[in-house]
Amino acid sequence: MTILTSELEKHFTMELVSLLRAAGDLAWARGWNLYLVGGAVRDLFLARPNLDLDLVLEGDAIALARKLAENRGGEVVAHPRFGTAKFRQQRISLDLATARSESYARPGALPVVSPGTIGEDLLRRDFSVNALAVHLDPIHFGALLDPYGGRDDLERGLIRVLHEKSFSDDPTRILRALRYEQRLGFHLEQNTEQLMRRDAAVMDEVSGERLWHELELILKEECPERVLSRADELGVLQNIHPSLRGNGWVRNRFEQARKAAKPSPALYLALLAYRLSEEENEDLLARLRIRGEIAKVMCQTIKLKQVASDLTTPRLAPSAIYHLVQRYSPESILATALASDSRLVRQRLKLYLTELRHIRPALSGDDLQSMGISPGKKLGQVLCALLDARLDGKVQTREQEEDLARRLLG
Numbered sequence: 001m002t003i004l005t006s007e008l009e010k011h012f013t014m015e016l017v018s019l020l021r022a023a024g025d026l027a028w029a030r031g032w033n034l035y036l037v038g039g040a041v042r043d044l045f046l047a048r049p050n051l052d053l054d055l056v057l058e059g060d061a062i063a064l065a066r067k068l069a070e071n072r073g074g075e076v077v078a079h080p081r082f083g084t085a086k087f088r089q090q091r092i093s094l095d096l097a098t099a100r101s102e103s104y105a106r107p108g109a110l111p112v113v114s115p116g117t118i119g120e121d122l123l124r125r126d127f128s129v130n131a132l133a134v135h136l137d138p139i140h141f142g143a144l145l146d147p148y149g150g151r152d153d154l155e156r157g158l159i160r161v162l163h164e165k166s167f168s169d170d171p172t173r174i175l176r177a178l179r180y181e182q183r184l185g186f187h188l189e190q191n192t193e194q195l196m197r198r199d200a201a202v203m204d205e206v207s208g209e210r211l212w213h214e215l216e217l218i219l220k221e222e223c224p225e226r227v228l229s230r231a232d233e234l235g236v237l238q239n240i241h242p243s244l245r246g247n248g249w250v251r252n253r254f255e256q257a258r259k260a261a262k263p264s265p266a267l268y269l270a271l272l273a274y275r276l277s278e279e280e281n282e283d284l285l286a287r288l289r290i291r292g293e294i295a296k297v298m299c300q301t302i303k304l305k306q307v308a309s310d311l312t313t314p315r316l317a318p319s320a321i322y323h324l325v326q327r328y329s330p331e332s333i334l335a336t337a338l339a340s341d342s343r344l345v346r347q348r349l350k351l352y353l354t355e356l357r358h359i360r361p362a363l364s365g366d367d368l369q370s371m372g373i374s375p376g377k378k379l380g381q382v383l384c385a386l387l388d389a390r391l392d393g394k395v396q397t398r399e400q401e402e403d404l405a406r407r408l409l410g
């Protein structure tokens with residue numbers, strides 16, 4: 001039997017190990033077994049930091065979380081519908097769940113859940129490397145539970161499903177597999193890859209929300225383009241939208257995006273969808289059920305792509321650049337500045353983002369009123385002319401603006 005006590009003590013803080021022991025003791029006193037499971041155990045072997053700890057209990061998870069908070073301090077948010085609880089104590093966060101088994105009524109549907117043993121709970125999981133558990137009870141504390149060869153797969157660098165129907169039960173695992181593969185520098189095990197190719201079409205059955213959730217997780221990875229390129233290679237990306245490509249163009253643009261800023265998922269998605277038509281983009285948004293701010297960035301980017309040809313006009317005044325793009329959000333302008341194939345367009349959009357958009361005239365509407373201009377259309381026109389003059393470097397001081405305003409008023 002593999003005992004991981006010293007690994008736990010090396011990997012986690014003393015406080016956290018002591019809390020895990022306390023939780024294991026409290027569970028044991030009630031006749032329940034408690035385990036550390038999933039990603040935290042995987043990352044323990046890989047020596048990668050992971051602050052999201054999942055605990056599984058053969059017993060009442062909410063009751064245990066409350067007892068732990070009572071004894072050791074901390075806060076609990078319970079979700080009675082799911083039999084789960086989040087325990088928080090300063091920087092520590094533990095997700096507690098009751099061990100369960102799952103069955104799927106049809107491919108892509110949400111599972112039907114019932115209480116189960118730790119063995120059943122590990123069997124319902126996605127990949128062998130995530131189906132590891134560590135005993136936390138006082139008798140077996142630190143003992144590894146590895147019924148599906150997860151540790152061997154960690155050593156061999158393999159992502160392997162636990163059974164034939166894993167991808168068809170839950171097609172979001174197709175994207176998860178590629179995310180782990182690229183994050184950890186692993187490979188899909190041969191049979192897993194075949195099953196993925198076989199079941200990729202079942203992704204059509206998954207709801208847009210779930211699909212977007214997985215795609216968003218990919219876009220939050222350190223190098224999402226690697227996952228997208230692999231998804232393209234395996235024909236998986238095309239199951240999200242037939243026109244999506246994760247090739248060299250995307251790789252290059254994502255890398256540029258990281259050099260420019262810390263890209264948000266919205267920015268990455270706008271780059272991924274940049275080469276789609278307006279209609280294809282609408283289809284993609286509908287498929288992923290994306291609304292709100294992210295949809296706005298995507299739609300504006302596609303629109304801006306269409307007007308970007310106006311930005312290639314030679315000798316365009318800064319004020320003209322300003323008025324061409326000013327109605328678009330900074331994120332969609334950044335996406336276009338990164339994605340456009342024209343160097344001139346890229347330069348002009350960057351000029352807008354870094355300088356032009358911050359420029360304001362020194363004189364305000366109130367200043368103009370105190371110069372005798374009454375509120376109305378004329379005042380608006382003068383303000384606009386002052387801004388243009390500032391943008392084009394024709395005025396630099398407040399006095400010059402006052403002169404210009406007087407001249408404009410004749």
Ligand code: CTP
Nearest residue numbers: 038039040052124125126127130131170172173
């Ligand atoms: N899981 C699963 N199938 C899914 C989602 C999750 O089997 N579709 C299981 C896996 O065992 C996973 C655990 O639930 O380890 C927790 O899920 P999640 O928090 O998404 O993954 P982590 O392994 O913690 O990985 P990450 O580092 O990406 O957060």
